Amino acid sequence: MATYKTRAQFVADDLRRRILGGEFKGGTQLRQDALAKDYDVSRIPVREALLTLEAEGLVEFHAHRGAFTTELSVAKIRELFDLRVLLETYVLRHAIAGLTEADLKKAEDILLKYDEALNTGGEIDNWSEYNFAFHQALYAPAELPETLALISQLNTKSDRYIRMQLLYTQEIEKAEKEHHGLLELARQGEADRACGLLRTHIQEACEGIVTLLEERAKQAEEL
Amino acid sequence: MATYKTRAQFVADDLRRRILGGEFKGGTQLRQDALAKDYDVSRIPVREALLTLEAEGLVEFHAHRGAFTTELSVAKIRELFDLRVLLETYVLRHAIAGLTEADLKKAEDILLKYDEALNTGGEIDNWSEYNFAFHQALYAPAELPETLALISQLNTKSDRYIRMQLLYTQEIEKAEKEHHGLLELARQGEADRACGLLRTHIQEACEGIVTLLEERAKQAEEL
DNA sequence: TTATTGCAGTTTGTATACAGTGTGCAAAAT
DNA sequence: ATTTTGCACACTGTATACAAACTGCAATAA
Incomplete structure (x- = not known):
């Protein structure tokens, strides 16, 4: 780099x-x-x-x-999100195994900072970075830099679709709650449940995006 | 691209x-x-x-x-090979689910062509490409292009270390046998056993490389 | 009318040229 | 002897310039 x-x-x-x-x-x-x-x-x-x-x-x-x-097909978007599930649950599991208080605090700080930003003015432009920063903070203790780089790559590719979803739906609060949930499960060392939550967190975001794209495609056809 | x-x-x-x-x-x-x-x-x-x-x-x-x-540390090499295990078993499982005779034949053709090349003159330079071509042929039926691209990326990064190992050890015949085994298990639809074999196939290659690098480092110290 | 050819305009891909920055050695200072 | 300062060289990073290739339209042919 x-x-x-x-x-x-x-x-x-x-x-x-x-x-x-x-x-x-x-x-x-x-x-x-x-x-x-x-x-x-x-x-x-x-x-x-x-x-x-x-x-x-x-x-x-x-x-x-x-x-x-580039434009991603629905199939490719699904594939990217499936890969995210695979890689992110893998790295989360490793992270939880060697988690310290300091690590938890760092992730929590980001989350709280985001809470605040959300309550004051809700800048959608920054959400993506906050979101990614939180996930990275949670994954960092795994000490798997190559894996994190791959995850970062996948996130970059799918980022604009995530933004699109957030613009049209009110998914931010839901994501926010899930982030708090993830942090709590991580703190308790509940790797299986944390990974389960992460899986649905990613999969539901994917479904939201696909739904949105299909609606949009239908609208385009009607022109 | x-x-x-x-x-x-x-x-x-x-x-x-x-x-x-x-x-x-x-x-x-x-x-x-x-x-x-x-x-x-x-x-x-x-x-x-x-x-x-x-x-x-x-x-x-x-x-x-x-x-x-760039130079990869032993830790990063291990990480890359662990990622390969994760992604390649994932994609192999998907591939086996929708495998046709034509797919099997394609993979087998590559394998036989390589057998032949090995028996006639054994060009080490080409082995890497044959190896990768075989794996790709086996994975192609999964129809997961993004995943295959990631795997390809990981292979590129670790390729020179794989070559290094092959130059110093006689691992080619072993890899060859395992490839035949993989193909056979895939043909029988034995996804679990195929993935298990693939895992050890990759992990043992990794260990071989790490051993070689550590020996080399020790030799360098003695100068 | 439809298909084909040729030409002008536009945009890319690359060579050449130049300015700024880092490197290393040498001379001077402590 | 060791550290510091200055300078020349080398290399990178970027601007400008130019040739090749593609696009689209127009004119011609069928």
């Missing part, structure tokens, strides 16, 4: 944010020239940013036609 | 081959200028290739110091 920020890194980070934020719908072409003007850089760092995003699965290059944002 | 080949793609493919082939030891600096001269291209496609390899985990960029090949 490049730990410093070049122009290319900056563009990649911002483009990622914009794509995940829904600014570009799936399948839109990203013109290098336009983006270069946008960020007031040359096309070189833009290309490098797009290559990074390609590796993350957010865009695809086509021959001499440039980069397009 | 970019499905066409630019200069950058070509450089990336060849560099990957060279890194995985062991030409560069872990931690060596890859100078853009030198590589550009090597491939008779400018530094731009070289940079892009290195960025691609960074995403694959084969090199790392450091601020204004360029790209270095």
Whole structure:
């Protein structure tokens, strides 16, 4: 991981944010020239940013036609969430085995900070990061960096769909409750029950997204 | 995935081959200028290739110091192989559920082709590809492309260590027998036993690599 | 009318050129 | 002798420039 920020890194980070934020719908072409003007850089760092995003699965290059944002089929979304269940329950189980008070406190702090943000002004843009930060804090004690990297990758790929769901439904409070539940079960060392809760937490989010996409597809057909 | 080949793609493919082939030891600096001269291209496609390899985990960029090949710790190698066990048994189970005669034949063809290559001249360079092709053929019927992509990623990361092991030990015949065993169990629909065999197949390879690395480290200390 | 060919415009992919930053050695200071 | 300062070199990261390739439209042919 490049730990410093070049122009290319900056563009990649911002483009990622914009794509995940829904600014570009799936399948839109990203013109290098336009983006270069946008960020007031040359096309070189833009290309490098797009290559990074390609590796993350957010865009695809086509021959001499440039980069397009990817669109996931329902089948692929289901697959991604199934993988998340597999990997996240695996890592949660390992984390619970070697959990310290300090670890629990860290996760709780993030959760409380999020509670507060939710009560004051509910910025949806930040939710995704809070959510991910909480999960990572809970998983960190497992000390499985490669696994966490894979999970992070899966989350990035599915992130914009999660946002979409949250925009249209009131799932945040539900997720919030489940997070508190997860933390409590982890504290009690109830690995099986914690993993069970995590599984349904992820699966139900998936079903919500699929339902939403299918409704949207039906609406599009009616035009 | 970019499905066409630019200069950058070509450089990336060849560099990957060279890194995985062991030409560069872990931690060596890859100078853009030198590589550009090597491939008779400018530094731009070289940079892009290195960025691609960074995403694959084969090199790392450091601020204004360029790209270095990565070196995996024993702990990370263990983690990668544990992940392979988790993901590959998962996908094998799905594959066996919907296996057709045609699928079995495809996997068997690859295996026999490899048998033949082994008996005639035993090119070690190709083994890695044969091995991966066989596993992929066996997993393909699961129709889980994202999962297969992740598995492919894990294999790329650990590939050079697998090669290393095969160079120093006579593990090929053993792997070969296990592949035949896997195919047979898959044909009989014995998912549990197939997954069990796959697990030990991967875990034993891991232990072989770790042993080899520790021996090598000890030798290095004695200098 | 429909299909085909050719051309202009646009965009990509890459080479060349340049500025900024890190590295290492040498000379000076303590 | 050890540390510090300065400078030259080397390499990276990026801007600019250019050639190849694709797209879409128009003109021509069937």
